[in-house]
Structure formats: C-alpha cells, structure tokens
Amino acid sequence: MSVNSEEFRQLLKEKGLKLTTQRRMVLDVLQENEGRHLTAEEIHEIVRVRCPEIGLATVYRTIQLLHDLKLIDKLNLDDGYIRYEIGKFNDDHHHHHHLICEICGKVIEVEDDLMESIEERFLSKYNFAVTDHKVKFYGICKDCK
C-alpha cells in the first residue's frame, strides 16, 4: 500500500524532479501516520526528530509536491490549519469520509462507497461528471452521548 523509494523516484522522474532525503522523510512521516490529520508544522516537528536540519519551507514545498502527485489529500477542519493525510491510492475513487464530533472534536475515518449512487444521479440530473468528493459529517460521537 505504501510507496517505496523506487516508486517515488520514478514518480518524481516523470516530472524531472529528484528524490531527496527530505522528500523521502516527509512522505515516510505521512505514511507512518495514516489516519492522523497533520498540519505542516506537525509534520515538520516529526520529521525533525530524524532530520533536525530540515526547514519548515521545505516541508511546505514537499507537501505541495505530494499533493500534485496525488499521494496526499488536504483536509480542512476550519481550525486555521490545512491538514494532510496520506491518500488511498490503490483505487481511483475516494471512498473515504470524515465524521467530526462537535463535542470532543474527534475525527473518525469512514470507508464507504455510499456516495456512488448520488454521483450517478448528478450525472443524469445535471450532466456533471463527479471525479472526486470531500465529505465531512458533523455530529455527536458515541463517547460523547
């Protein structure tokens, strides 16, 4: 499921880019923290444990790159940060939703393909071909009831 160095090198090569230690480490951190939703600053802190000289600017540049390569997804929880998580790149559709508890703020990951029938309906009703979606459900989780 995870991208190894050779695969990553190949993806970069297609765009004329180089594989550096910093890029490898940022991707590693995101892969090792699947399910967490890390900010650039958090990624920076974690990478710095192994690579203390890395700059925050490099983390930002790498994040953009990984997003362009469709290796990571952006998530906005309206807390003033953009958060990132490793994508599920084994399928071409995202069946991946977030349940956000309005009381404790916990974010629960849900794998499901329930959106497909809705997307088909948008095609027939609006002639709009859905290629991706971002869905956040807000509510109260079982622990907060």
Added chain:
Amino acid sequence: MSVNSEEFRQLLKEKGLKLTTQRRMVLDVLQENEGRHLTAEEIHEIVRVRCPEIGLATVYRTIQLLHDLKLIDKLNLDDGYIRYEIGKFNDDHHHHHHLICEICGKVIEVEDDLMESIEERFLSKYNFAVTDHKVKFYGICKDCK
C-alpha cells in the same frame, strides 16, 4: 425567507448584543447575494458602496457573529479564502451541496436530501448522530465537456 430587522434584533438581544447599521448591512449583502460565495474582502467592498466608513475588521467580526447565530455557512474552496453564504434557515437540516467544476471553477448549488440514508447508516453502524454535513463534489460540468 430573509431575516428582517426585528427578527435580527431579537436574535441579537438573546445574546445581549445590539443591532447596528454595520451588522444589518453585512447581513443584507449576504442575503442579496444568495448563491454567491463571498470572501470577507468581497463583502467589505460591496457593503462599502452604501457604508463607505465600515472597516474590514467589522466585517470579520460580523461574519463570525452571523456564523455563531447560524445565519450563514462557511465554504472553503481551497483558494486561500474562507467564503460565506447565507444559510437556508427554514429547515433544520442542510440539504445543500456544491458541485465544483475542476476545469472552469464554477460552483453549482444542489438542493437534495440524498445524504439522509447515509446519515441513518452512520447512526446504526458507528453510533454517530449526524447533525450537519459539508459536501463538495469535484468533477467536470456540462459546459466544460
């Protein structure tokens, strides 16, 4: 469907707040621009036509207030701005989704209640009680095909 001054005054009064010209005008602009997704700066520019002395800080403060009162919704199109739109406050569930064209950037509003069956399923499957959702579908609109 729109909130008149007395209703607005009453909503504010419940929180010990006052109805000011600036608050009335920001709400007016959002009500008159239903379907657009305005940034704080855009709201400021529009309000300034009628009320040239209003400050951007007041617009930001008023937007927060209107959001707390659940009169407006936030929308993040990942373009670096938070955008706002008047809410549909005649029902307690939001049946309101955005179709975002990845080619022309157009945002199409969709009224639908297709999410309800999904939300019921989250209750039975995860014991998570959904109270709201934010859904963005990305794809290609009919004009861009």
Added chain:
DNA sequence: ATTCCTGCAAAAACTTTGCACCATG
C-alpha cells in the same frame, strides 16, 4: 448612562518566495 460596537492600525498566524549554497542524477 451603561454597555456594547466600530475604525484604525498594529499584531498574529500561516504560507510563500528569494537567494546563496548544496545534493542528486
């Protein structure tokens, strides 16, 4: 009158950019 609100400007917070040096292929 009292309490809240506004405008301005300064600050804060997150992200991007310029540049000299360094690393990769």
Added chain:
DNA sequence: CATGGTGCAAAGTTTTTGCAGGAAT
C-alpha cells in the same frame, strides 16, 4: 557538472486584537 533542492530569513496574505472614541438601548 548541470540542474534542481534546501535552509534561512524576509515578505506576503488573510484574519485577529487592542484601544480610544462613538452608537445603541
């Protein structure tokens, strides 16, 4: 060894905050 990448610091953007004067109830 050519090209692209990094780190640092400075700049850029959007949003928030402090404060003195002003408006609403």
